[in-house]
Amino acid sequence: MTTAPETVAELIACHWGDHRTGLMYGADAARGVRPAVLSRHRYAREAAARAALLVDLLPPGAEPHVGVLLDNTPEFPFWLGAAALAGAAVAGINPTRRGPELARDVLHTDCRILVTEPAHLPLLRGLDLPGVRILVTGTESYAALLAPYADAGPGGATVRPPGPGSRLLLYFTSGSTGAPKAAICSQGRLAAAGHSLARSFRVGPDDVHYVCMPLFHGNAVIADWLPALCGGAAVALRPRFSASSFLDDVRAYGATYFTYVGRAVQYLLATAPRPDDRAHRLRLGFGTEAGAVDAARFTERFGVRLVEGYGATEGGASVQRTPDIPPGALGRAGAGDDLAVIDPETGLECPAAVLDADGRLTNGAEAIGELVNRGRSLFEGYWRNPAAEAARTRDGWYWTGDLFFRDPEGFLYFAGRTDDRLRVDSENLAAAVIENILARWDAAAAVAVYAVPDEVAGDQVMAALALREGASFDPDAFAAFLAAQPDLGTKMAPRYLRVLDALPVTATNKIHRVALRRAGFLPPPAGGSRPAPVWHRTGAGYRPLDAESLAALLAAYEDRGRRELLDRG
Incomplete structure (x- = not known):
């Protein structure tokens, strides 16, 4: 042989x-x-x-x-x-x-x-x-x-x-x-x-x-x-x-x-x-x-x-597919890995996900955490960056920087990056979970979900939406679609929505989330390109974030000393 x-x-x-x-x-x-x-x-x-x-x-x-x-x-x-x-x-x-x-x-x-x-x-x-x-x-x-x-x-x-x-x-x-x-x-x-x-x-x-x-x-x-x-x-x-x-x-x-x-x-x-x-x-x-x-x-x-699939260039954790893998899952822990979904705030393992009959997550706030390899790791380090190595391997574990949840059978599901976690009304949300729900809308060609600062505390959900060719944004139809999604939690519906011709991407064809977060719901700087329309949720529906509404919103940030959080970095 x-x-x-x-x-x-x-x-x-x-x-x-x-x-x-x-x-x-x-x-x-x-x-x-x-x-x-x-x-x-x-x-x-x-x-x-x-x-x-x-x-x-x-x-x-x-x-x-x-x-x-x-x-x-x-x-x-x-x-x-x-x-x-x-x-x-x-x-x-x-x-x-x-x-x-x-x-x-x-x-x-x-x-x-x-x-x-x-x-x-x-x-x-x-x-x-x-x-x-x-x-x-x-x-x-x-x-x-x-x-x-x-x-x-x-x-x-x-x-x-x-x-x-x-x-x-x-x-x-x-x-x-x-x-x-x-x-x-x-x-x-x-x-x-x-x-x-x-x-x-x-x-x-x-x-x-x-x-x-x-x-x-x-x-x-x-x-x-x-x-x-x-x-x-x-x-x-x-x-x-x-x-x-x-x-x-x-x-x-x-x-x-x-x-x-x-x-x-x-x-x-x-x-x-x-x-x-x-x-x-x-x-x-x-x-x-x-x-x-x-x-x-x-x-x-x-x-x-x-x-x-799932795997990072660093090689610190692997998820392997098996013939019995359910829809939406990436697989189970690879050979030799001891993977766990950990709440980074407590260091404790998150409870198993509860999925409904359609395979939709119903307890995301408790079940989603960071994927950690508690076993051997193939991570070979970062070139001349000991601080980053230490952060990645703290407490003897390899922390992937990615959010996951695990079902009772041990199958792992990707839920986004730790940088893409939102905290709305003291509840932790994962951007990828909301994106997967919004992607069901027939008019959507591409969706990205990210956090913008709330005017009082924490975050609000904002989404960028690119439409399919020939489609136009219908706020009533979008609101009706959201209302019909049984796994869309009460804090998940986007408060702000920016409609774009195409989502910005990096050189590796990933969504340019930094650019989206930096823009938030504000219009572009003076002399910038024509602004893409922004809609905001009022009650159960959406209406344009016009100049009057934007001024009132910014005043609320000023009153609470949070206006600087919206400044573009």
Whole structure:
């Protein structure tokens, strides 16, 4: 019996001499452009050449870290493979970061080499990056640098011999406050995760993994690229996610699998239906936070099963699916994990969820808490951030920062982030639970729920709502819909509602909640864009938050000394 490779370097080396399709890119159905195709062997050659270049370019004594500021071009997986072969690590740099924040990410991760592309060079102008050498892909100078290494092979050049404990990724995890933290991911942990997903989804050489989520984020690498490496599937790249091009790409590449994060599924559902929506090879999508309603709609329209998973780049806790999983659940604790839903205020385990006949939560205030791993943890720390490590592993437990509830059979259900918890009239609410209810409204294309300060104490519920194409907001119909939801608690109905053409998203296609919370129910600053309408609940109905109502509301905040809570940070 052949032993599975224990490192990503071994997985790359397995490509050597294999002339099956390994990497595809550049398809453009609108212009009739067919995809470029590279064999698995060619991919390994390109990775080996860059590994040799990396070893020669790194200054003596420098940390073996290379920053990668690229869209999903072939150069990104080339450098991932190069770092693996060389025993080095890649820091994925987010191209939506700007100025000192972007420079901070490069310098914080001790990158002495930064790989970018001409389109991103404007982001680097004027930045102070002492000791950092910038390589610009797609240029003559870059090609000249690589030329002497064209005959390099796997294992020919290393900074240090790659092993299961070798750092491979320094991937930034975002938060609502503070600078992003760089989570450490080793080759052994990443290879094991890839093998696990490849087995779970029966990935084989006939599969094509469509990578449309950004490779600077852990989702695309860990849940899409790595299972393809482990299962022998081809990889197809999309530079940036595009809902309008999704189906054309899937058909052009013959894709069978993709990953999603955030609200990408909602934007796909918002595209105009086509007669050929099911004319493709796609069989599976794997990701997070699609929601049960949208997952069902996606399957009905496109004929593709969506599998919701749970896992963070940090690797501190895992939830595994089982054949008997009920609708809406993510699974049970993974092997070796001791997962519990803990009330962070008391440190005690929350009671089991009470679900009605339709599987809807009826005791959310008591049952929802933070998911904690009280057993072993695969968390490998944050780069040069001991305070963040201590907060994540306090009291000897791994605190995920995510809200969950658990049913009496032990199945776990995601309820949002701890940052997305609201406290209304002394009752704790989870944004994701309210979002899942609001998503049932037929007119809704996308929904986000978040807290705005109450004028007296605590929070109020606010929602941002994007409508389906051709729909208009009917306040009476919306109020009637809310009244008909049996699991909508008395504190859950949004007090404020902003109707948008589309919800703002981050570079990883997650809802930009910080921007929504910052805006609250206030109009944009002077000179800003045309304000999206805001509605507020009065009694059982909704009416526009006009200038007179807004003035009275702000006066109430002033009277209670809470006006500054609404100021945009």
